[in-house]
Amino acid sequence: MTKTDRRPAFAAVDWGTSSFRLWLLTEAGAVLDERRSNEGMAMASAACGFPKILKSHLSALGAADDLPVVICGMAGARQGWVEAGYVTVPALLDAVLEGAVRVPGEARDIRILPGLANRDPAHPDVMRGEETQLLGATADLGSGEHLACMPGTHSKWVRLEGSTVTRFSTYMTGELFDVIARHSLLAHSLAGSDGMDMAAFRAAVQMAVAEPARATNLLFAIRAGQLLQGAPADVSRARLSGTLIGLEIAGASGAAGEAWNGTISLFVSGKLGELYATALETLNRPFRVTDADHAVRDGLIRAARALWPA
Amino acid sequence: MTKTDRRPAFAAVDWGTSSFRLWLLTEAGAVLDERRSNEGMAMASAACGFPKILKSHLSALGAADDLPVVICGMAGARQGWVEAGYVTVPALLDAVLEGAVRVPGEARDIRILPGLANRDPAHPDVMRGEETQLLGATADLGSGEHLACMPGTHSKWVRLEGSTVTRFSTYMTGELFDVIARHSLLAHSLAGSDGMDMAAFRAAVQMAVAEPARATNLLFAIRAGQLLQGAPADVSRARLSGTLIGLEIAGASGAAGEAWNGTISLFVSGKLGELYATALETLNRPFRVTDADHAVRDGLIRAARALWPA
Numbered sequence: 001m002t003k004t005d006r007r008p009a010f011a012a013v014d015w016g017t018s019s020f021r022l023w024l025l026t027e028a029g030a031v032l033d034e035r036r037s038n039e040g041m042a043m044a045s046a047a048c049g050f051p052k053i054l055k056s057h058l059s060a061l062g063a064a065d066d067l068p069v070v071i072c073g074m075a076g077a078r079q080g081w082v083e084a085g086y087v088t089v090p091a092l093l094d095a096v097l098e099g100a101v102r103v104p105g106e107a108r109d110i111r112i113l114p115g116l117a118n119r120d121p122a123h124p125d126v127m128r129g130e131e132t133q134l135l136g137a138t139a140d141l142g143s144g145e146h147l148a149c150m151p152g153t154h155s156k157w158v159r160l161e162g163s164t165v166t167r168f169s170t171y172m173t174g175e176l177f178d179v180i181a182r183h184s185l186l187a188h189s190l191a192g193s194d195g196m197d198m199a200a201f202r203a204a205v206q207m208a209v210a211e212p213a214r215a216t217n218l219l220f221a222i223r224a225g226q227l228l229q230g231a232p233a234d235v236s237r238a239r240l241s242g243t244l245i246g247l248e249i250a251g252a253s254g255a256a257g258e259a260w261n262g263t264i265s266l267f268v269s270g271k272l273g274e275l276y277a278t279a280l281e282t283l284n285r286p287f288r289v290t291d292a293d294h295a296v297r298d299g300l301i302r303a304a305r306a307l308w309p310a
Numbered sequence: 311m312t313k314t315d316r317r318p319a320f321a322a323v324d325w326g327t328s329s330f331r332l333w334l335l336t337e338a339g340a341v342l343d344e345r346r347s348n349e350g351m352a353m354a355s356a357a358c359g360f361p362k363i364l365k366s367h368l369s370a371l372g373a374a375d376d377l378p379v380v381i382c383g384m385a386g387a388r389q390g391w392v393e394a395g396y397v398t399v400p401a402l403l404d405a406v407l408e409g410a411v412r413v414p415g416e417a418r419d420i421r422i423l424p425g426l427a428n429r430d431p432a433h434p435d436v437m438r439g440e441e442t443q444l445l446g447a448t449a450d451l452g453s454g455e456h457l458a459c460m461p462g463t464h465s466k467w468v469r470l471e472g473s474t475v476t477r478f479s480t481y482m483t484g485e486l487f488d489v490i491a492r493h494s495l496l497a498h499s500l501a502g503s504d505g506m507d508m509a510a511f512r513a514a515v516q517m518a519v520a521e522p523a524r525a526t527n528l529l530f531a532i533r534a535g536q537l538l539q540g541a542p543a544d545v546s547r548a549r550l551s552g553t554l555i556g557l558e559i560a561g562a563s564g565a566a567g568e569a570w571n572g573t574i575s576l577f578v579s580g581k582l583g584e585l586y587a588t589a590l591e592t593l594n595r596p597f598r599v600t601d602a603d604h605a606v607r608d609g610l611i612r613a614a615r616a617l618w619p620a
Contacts, residue, residue, distance in 0.1 A: 117534075117538055123531065124531055124535045124539055125531060125534045126533075126538065154530060169527045170530040170531075170534070172494070172526045172527075172530045173526055175495060176494070176529075179494050180486075182493070183489040183492070183493045184482070184486070184489050185485060211561070211564055212522050212523035213522035213557065213560035213563075213564050214561040214564060215525060216482045216483055216557060217479045217480060217481050219482045219486075220480040221433065221435060221480075223436075224427075224428075224434035224435045224436050224480070225434045227436055228396075228427055228429055228436065229434055244526070247525065250523035251527050252527075254524060
């Protein structure tokens with residue numbers, strides 16, 4: 001691979017459950033172009049398929065037919081494109097690079113990175129994609145112990161010792177918010193506004209952390225608060241979000257969880273980052289923000305360099 | 311009203327969100343006939359309406375045009391037939407009888423009983439239908455303090471002092487089971503079996519009670535247990551049910567909840583009763599079972615006698 005500095009050396013793809021992001025990158029890791037769409041695994045599995053979606057985006061950017069592609073995320077799941085397995089924790093993040101699987105039957109060199117698995121029978125857990133964010137952020141994190149909070153559909157709380165993931169736990173926060181908001185009785189309470197009352201959000205976080213066992217009672221109280229006190233939709237929405245995020249933080253702070261008193265490394269982008277930052281501030285938990293978008297791209301760049309050394 | 315012992319004196323209806331039950335009763339409260347259907351509030355609001363459904367069942371049983379009808383449950387909700395309001399707790403259960411609302415524009419005397427509301431701004435809560443079960447069971451319960459556990463779509467835990475409801479809390483257990491089983495990632499893990507592995511159920515109850523803050527992590531672990539350990543659908547289903555029921559019991563046992571060390575009065579019928587009985591046994595919590603079907607009928611009979619004294 002002898003390419004000039006301004007020519008693409010590879011493409012990197014973060015292929016999640018509901019989102020697709022592709023970057024065209026130089027050898028040095030500079031971004032030449034990018035594409036984003038909602039053609040996540042769910043859509044790719046159901047509809048036109050993984051190869052077609054990838055090809056359409058590469059063609060739109062005029063990428064060469066032999067440009068290699070490195071992929072992380074749900075494309076490597078059993079119900080994804082090609083199953084890329086899991087590296088068992090505790091594991092060095094670099095072990096992810098060694099587990100990359102080549103997509104068979106494609107002329108182009110396409111590799112999918114594996115996820116991580118916690119195989120402790122009492123705490124089975126899996127991740128796909130977040131390991132690549134961590135890989136991209138190891139230089140930032142540095143040596144020593146860390147606790148990474150990685151919010152999303154399935155939020156991850158990850159304990160690291162330097163570049164070794166020692167354990168992690170997933171909380172179904174984002175997905176629960178979605179199914180409860182759309183399919184439960186609370187849909188009535190949330191209808192009519194997409195806004196969030198941040199005072200109600202902070203109060204809900206505090207209540208869930210104070211009495212996590214009451215979580216499903218706090219959820220019903222959202223409906224009762226609307227019926228009896230006329231709570232508007234932006235208050236109800238904030239209470240739902242705050243209850244679930246508070247419950248997550250309470251769980252991750254518990255004895256058997258990822259208990260940690262130091263500075264939390266919060267991996268976020270956009271609006272979700274504001275909510276978690278507000279929740280952690282409300283609870284007086286120190287944190288610093290790492291941009292999740294940058295981290296996953298940096299992780300994919302690091303993987304590409306290991307897979308295709310210059 | 312002068313009727314012989316074998317002629318109907320009134321009809322009693324328990325009209326819930328998703329179920330309709332009607333009994334034809336003598337003055338003495340003997341059941342002459344009954345009807346059950348899935349024409350609950352949801353269906354009645356959406357489709358053919360409350361008067362038509364009620365009339366069809368009464369006609370099918372050959373009830374006289376002037377037979378009075380007493381109704382409890384969601385038919386009295388704002389989105390029901392006629393709003394019957396709430397009696398504010400603490401309240402004597404007899405106050406429900408005084409709050410019955412007559413359905414206007416109907417030749418027949420039809421009364422809908424109100425629900426109960428907890429208007430404490432920190433713990434807003436509502437019930438419709440369970441108050442009538444409690445009314446029917448007061449003789450059984452007797453004087454002194456009680457804690458009633460009333461499982462369902464929205465499980466109620468009710469503290470009573472004799473016939474006075476002092477407070478109550480609702481847990482969204484049944485509805486969460488339903489929306490998570492049908493609409494979340496866990497639908498994959500539950501597909502293929504309707505069974506429940508009771509050992510897995512008991513273990514899940516214990517884990518949720520031991521670490522309620524980890525509830526949404528325990529939910530994700532159901533999926534991870536399927537992926538990594540090949541957990542079958544009946545184990546996954548049992549874990550989902552056990553986690554949610556365990557979380558409910560943990561919440562209702564908490565300091566700010568309906569804390570209680572005595573014998574719990576469990577109001578149940580059918581399969582759900584077995585699950586709660588198993589959960590309480592697993593946790594060594596003493597309980598005694600009251601048949602919820604009989605209790606609601608007895609409560610309606612008591613209301614009818616108060617509304618239309620012989």
